[in-house]
Amino acid sequence: MFIRRMLQRRLGYWTLAELDKFDYRLLELLQENSRLTGNELSAKVGLSSAACLRRVQRLRETGVIERDVAIVSPKVFGKKMMVIVLLTMERDRPDRYMLMREEFGRMPEVVQCHHVTGAHDFVLRIQVSDMEEYSAFVDRVFHEPYIKRYESLAVLGSLK
Amino acid sequence: MFIRRMLQRRLGYWTLAELDKFDYRLLELLQENSRLTGNELSAKVGLSSAACLRRVQRLRETGVIERDVAIVSPKVFGKKMMVIVLLTMERDRPDRYMLMREEFGRMPEVVQCHHVTGAHDFVLRIQVSDMEEYSAFVDRVFHEPYIKRYESLAVLGSLK
DNA sequence: CAAATCCGTGCGAGATTTTCGCAAAGAATC
DNA sequence: GATTCTTTGCGAAAATCTCGCACGGATTTG
Numbered sequence: 001m002f003i004r005r006m007l008q009r010r011l012g013y014w015t016l017a018e019l020d021k022f023d024y025r026l027l028e029l030l031q032e033n034s035r036l037t038g039n040e041l042s043a044k045v046g047l048s049s050a051a052c053l054r055r056v057q058r059l060r061e062t063g064v065i066e067r068d069v070a071i072v073s074p075k076v077f078g079k080k081m082m083v084i085v086l087l088t089m090e091r092d093r094p095d096r097y098m099l100m101r102e103e104f105g106r107m108p109e110v111v112q113c114h115h116v117t118g119a120h121d122f123v124l125r126i127q128v129s130d131m132e133e134y135s136a137f138v139d140r141v142f143h144e145p146y147i148k149r150y151e152s153l154a155v156l157g158s159l160k
Numbered sequence: 161m162f163i164r165r166m167l168q169r170r171l172g173y174w175t176l177a178e179l180d181k182f183d184y185r186l187l188e189l190l191q192e193n194s195r196l197t198g199n200e201l202s203a204k205v206g207l208s209s210a211a212c213l214r215r216v217q218r219l220r221e222t223g224v225i226e227r228d229v230a231i232v233s234p235k236v237f238g239k240k241m242m243v244i245v246l247l248t249m250e251r252d253r254p255d256r257y258m259l260m261r262e263e264f265g266r267m268p269e270v271v272q273c274h275h276v277t278g279a280h281d282f283v284l285r286i287q288v289s290d291m292e293e294y295s296a297f298v299d300r301v302f303h304e305p306y307i308k309r310y311e312s313l314a315v316l317g318s319l320k
Numbered sequence: 321c322a323a324a325t326c327c328g329t330g331c332g333a334g335a336t337t338t339t340c341g342c343a344a345a346g347a348a349t350c
Numbered sequence: 351g352a353t354t355c356t357t358t359g360c361g362a363a364a365a366t367c368t369c370g371c372a373c374g375g376a377t378t379t380g
Contacts, residue, residue, distance in 0.1 A: 019236065027237075030229070030230035030232075031229055031230055031231075032229065033229065034228045035228045064233055064236050065230045065231065065232055066231045066232065066233050067230075068194045068228065069191055069193065069194050069228070069229060069231060070187070070190035070225045070228050071191075071225065071228070072190075072191055072226065073223060076179065076224050077187075082274070084283050101317070101319055111320065112318070112319070113319040114242070114315045114316075114317070114318045114319075116313035116314060117313060117314045117316060118312070118313045120313060123244050123313060151279075152278070153274075153276035153278045153283060154276060154278070155276050155283075156277060157261070157274070158274045159261055159265050159270075159272070159274075160265070160270070160273060
């Protein structure tokens with residue numbers, strides 16, 4: 001906690017400085033459950049409630065904690081089906097990657113999108129209600145000339 | 161909102177009943193930012209603060225909202241490297257899947273684990289600090305007789 | 321069709337939680 | 351060792367959440 005000042009504004013952008021073990025412990029806990037109160041945190045990390053909350057506040061302000069989200073059971077939205085897609089594109093236009101990423105970002109079915117090295121270009125995680133919706137999605141999105149190949153892996157079960 | 165009582169205890173387990181448009185709106189908002197206050201929710205949803213909070217409380221109790229988590233910038237943990245692994249196992253023992261899942265669940269490097277259909281059996285998302293750590297992980301985990309094949313896709317960039 | 325019942329609402333008091341100022345203490349710098 | 355910088359704990363004030371209550375609309379019952 002000596003040379004903290006975790007982020008310093010320097011030439012217009014933010015630079016990370018070091019976090020100490022208390023910060024890491026807090027992050028660990030909040031990553032698991034972001035609704036822990038100051039007192040609960042206090043009990044687990046061994047700092048006063050106020051100190052914990054002050055640190056957490058700073059972690060949020062500085063972007064170490066990017067955001068807080070509620071995890072909603074996928075069943076609720078009726079999106080019972082998850083598919084992982086390995087996507088391979090034609091190697092004609094390198095700028096296509098950025099465009100694709102942006103497009104995927106706007107599609108609600110695409111829950112996750114990774115640009116990867118190797119035989120494939122993208123790994124997508126798709127959440128839909130049923131095979132029909134997935135089929136429509138595939139028709140709409142993957143039947144483009146610049147998409148060379150796609151492989152769908154239906155998810156049977158997940159962890160984490 | 162008439163026949164709510166969204167979950168009813170029935171023969172020992174919980175069954176979903178319907179959520180109305182307010183619930184969906186709340187879920188949508190909290191999925192984006194779980195730190196919205198009652199007043200903020202109220203303004204966006206058009207119910208009183210108390211009504212919003214009561215609904216959210218119930219959504220949590222009934223498991224519609226599974227949990228709340230803080231999203232920590234991956235850079236902070238120095239886990240700068242993400243790898244997606246397509247794993248194929250020997251088809252000798254079907255019960256191995258469950259064992260594997262449990263094992264993966266205990267490994268901190270494994271951020272996500274999906275059991276899938278098709279040519280591969282598992283899709284894992286691995287988070288490590290560097291190639292060295294990844295290499296060690298591979299040696300430790302994937303060099304087992306029952307693992308037939310694995311393909312590592314290094315992630316260049318991600319969305320969502 | 322009215323009465324009874326169920327379920328959710330808004331209001332507002334009370335409880336809990338968070339924020340913030342302040343004095344003090346630990347570490348770094350000189 | 352003095353000065354400066356940063357964080358701590360405490361406690362008051364502010365913000366937020368929880369809960370009881372009375373009310374009203376919708377469904378069910380008689």
